[in-house]
Amino acid sequence: MRWDGWGDPARAAEKLPGGVKLLLTAVLGHKPRRSGTIGLAEVELTGPALDPADEQALAAVVGAEHVRTDHDTRVLHAGGKSTPDLVRRRERRQAVPGAVVLPGGEEEVAAVLRVAAERGLAVVPFGGGTAVTGGLAPEAGGHRGVVSVDLRRLAGLEVLDDVSGEATFWAGTRGPAAEAALAERGFELGHLPQSFEFASLGGFAAMRSSGQNSAGHGRFDAMVTGLRVVTPTGTLDLGRAPGSAAGPDLARVFLGSEGVFGVITQVRLRVHETPVERCFDAFTFSDFRSGADALRRVVQAGTGPTVIRLSDEAETAVSLAQVGSIGKALSKGCTAVVLHEGPAGSAGARREATVAVLRAAGGRPASRKLAEAWDHGRFGAPYLRDTLLEHGVFVETLETATTWSRLHVLRAAVTGALAEGFGAAGARYRILCHVSHVYPTGASLYFTVVAGLGGDMAAAWAPVKARVNDAIMAAGGTISHHHGVGADHAPWLEREIGEHGLRVLRAIKRELDPDAIMNPGALLPPERRPDGPA
């Protein structure tokens, strides 16, 4: 990936699409203009370099060729891909890890952690590098240095049990490689977050990823039947059976642990036959509330779509602008995109049931090209964000979830906090929102924010984001449904799980990682000392 942007450089767009440019001019009040960026070679590295003795100790474990201290590799492991991350990449000086280590097996991961603990080095596990909440920052947490442990060599399908529909992968396997390996055997994982093309399965597990097949294979944690984790004090192998009453399900302690207890090295996953039927539908609702109510009825009826999502009026309008002239007449309402899929002959009845519920709830059928266009462009948004940032336009996403009964209160709280925050900053803005994931008891709300933030965009955004996080907590939402906690949401974790929930996480951390070398910047807020500053 680009050091200062998303994805494959060959797919980056220098120019904004005409429709988007027009829209932006209307929103921001001025034409966006392209500014320069800094080349990878021009970056000045900050952050402690490793001692030669540290390098030698790591090389003794993984081989000298797998301890990388060159300029480019260190910069490419400097963090994730949130908008504040990318804004910071407009600066010449970059905090980077002292070395990037590429272990070739689980034993090597364990040995790297031992070396790091002995020598006082922090470890940041690195999968695909797509994190968007600051969890990949090279934070030393009081240690002498930081080692990024890149899992790319721990990749591939280890076992496919095609009777049980269970696949065991090494954690460094990227999304497309996993799907390719399964497709050869007639199976599919179907977990498609926006980061899919670059993120790793271990990263999905560590972050409790949410995928765009939002009603079918949306929750990665729900697909995990077992995992292996290497901690500084031992290796765990969890998940003996598809269901169990043998005490708490300890795999759940590591799903969402964001590398702070150890390195997830292997994941065992439920897979399913490659679907051969794929039926897209689109519906229009007069407003967001009636659309959300229709989605609720579908998921509570259990009709079984793979995807069902609803864009609000603003997002519907932007989507239409992007796909050109399709369905202009519909642009006043809210569009829902629906996908049913499965083995031959299996999707029809479910689709009919879903359509009946949506129609009864006020949905009007719209061109299915809207749904197909969404499917076609589903991994494109981060590229567009890069182009927008290069044109000085701030764009960021944020998300939360709650019960159906609180959904609209939560949406209003987030929208209100954004309005207040941008108002205080004197910025013009546009807020887009969609219901991305549905559950019988509630749903996730996903917001895209476009704003004209002048000067230091990251500094201007921080208080707006803080205001939104406070509003989410006050309205009963979760601090994150998609993106995880990382460093960015860590100050809100105590309000999410309580003082005693935090104590549980810290107790597990102390037990498994007594030297606190694992990913010091992520998940857990810095401990308050009774006799010192926070």
Add this chain to the structure above:
Amino acid sequence: MRWDGWGDPARAAEKLPGGVKLLLTAVLGHKPRRSGTIGLAEVELTGPALDPADEQALAAVVGAEHVRTDHDTRVLHAGGKSTPDLVRRRERRQAVPGAVVLPGGEEEVAAVLRVAAERGLAVVPFGGGTAVTGGLAPEAGGHRGVVSVDLRRLAGLEVLDDVSGEATFWAGTRGPAAEAALAERGFELGHLPQSFEFASLGGFAAMRSSGQNSAGHGRFDAMVTGLRVVTPTGTLDLGRAPGSAAGPDLARVFLGSEGVFGVITQVRLRVHETPVERCFDAFTFSDFRSGADALRRVVQAGTGPTVIRLSDEAETAVSLAQVGSIGKALSKGCTAVVLHEGPAGSAGARREATVAVLRAAGGRPASRKLAEAWDHGRFGAPYLRDTLLEHGVFVETLETATTWSRLHVLRAAVTGALAEGFGAAGARYRILCHVSHVYPTGASLYFTVVAGLGGDMAAAWAPVKARVNDAIMAAGGTISHHHGVGADHAPWLEREIGEHGLRVLRAIKRELDPDAIMNPGALLPPERRPDGPA
């Protein structure tokens, strides 16, 4: 419930049904004969009584009338309802808690735990008293005494969110009371373990209960959207959203925690509209293997039955004996019972899809009376066990789960271990088995064992059960899918979750319950001291 047996004394049967008697005579080689039992009043109490000062301190919290130290109440809180429990109730001397405390609210639970910690008393949380793995034993764990904390006053529906389909109950609510409260509002929980009529929702959560609506609402943990737990060092309120990426899902740390971290006081649950359609079907398969394969195909196709279970040849024969003359011609094979249910008009299409899969996999339709008879008698088995025990016939159940690909190896391992164990004991026996719960990746196997164990039946059973547990672990099964760990399975927990998994549980325990007062006999095996005996 009876002090020395299951359930409502009015429903206990003194006599064995004729068909069962005949079958037993054939299996055991002699006619079973009824023996006497010990009346509640004749029981001699063992185990430390509380000091008057302890009683006063507890009474100061909950009121004197809610600290029960009378003979009968103490005996009725002496343990659970496993067969070894009931065999021990044939003895005059019974270990009992020093007092039974009935807190009237969450604050009172917290205060009781504080008093217990201060005064050095162990606490055994008590829901419905239906535990079958020894987790309710009044084990002091080195403390001065044992207090049973009975949650019956912490009962009832607190809130029903009928839009979100989410109900918040106090943990002491019994199954039938929960369903009655929901039914008034048109909702259902649908979780029906065999203990349903007496067990509490908090108990279901603490034990990760498995219900007989095995494909629909089988896993209680999957229905929990949030819970509150009072620990000796603080109260946790977990589960902010239907889905989240805000770190590990800490509610899962307490689901299955069996009272060793604290007392679950409240559970929030996904509920659904009361089904109005209920369609039963029965199918016969030529053998267990082809039947299990058919069930696998159904759950992997996702056709959505509420119940689907398969009895092996031996269990099929016994079921037929109990329901009389139905389907005599079928008694050579294995019977599968299937239920589809849902709102009006919703079950038909799913049922058709299931039936098509079962037929294609070799299932022959059988009289649906077989399924209706199973439904009618689903809560009757524990009463029959009482009558069998009173006739000197040993009967016990055990269960496990694994992936589909390992299912038959696991079944053979359990059957082999039972045969060896009973062989070593010189006992005649019969093993019945069914697939009780199905998942896309695997299934649960539930065994019922009937044996002629003379003398001290509990002592004769212990080595057989140990042999079975070893065999389950060696074959890759889980030590329990239904019944939990308790005291009985605790020695096998390390093989289930590993040395480091056990360290995680102990670290959480130390943090939340530093005086180790919570349920000392359950879940966690006694810690090995490096310089002392195990």
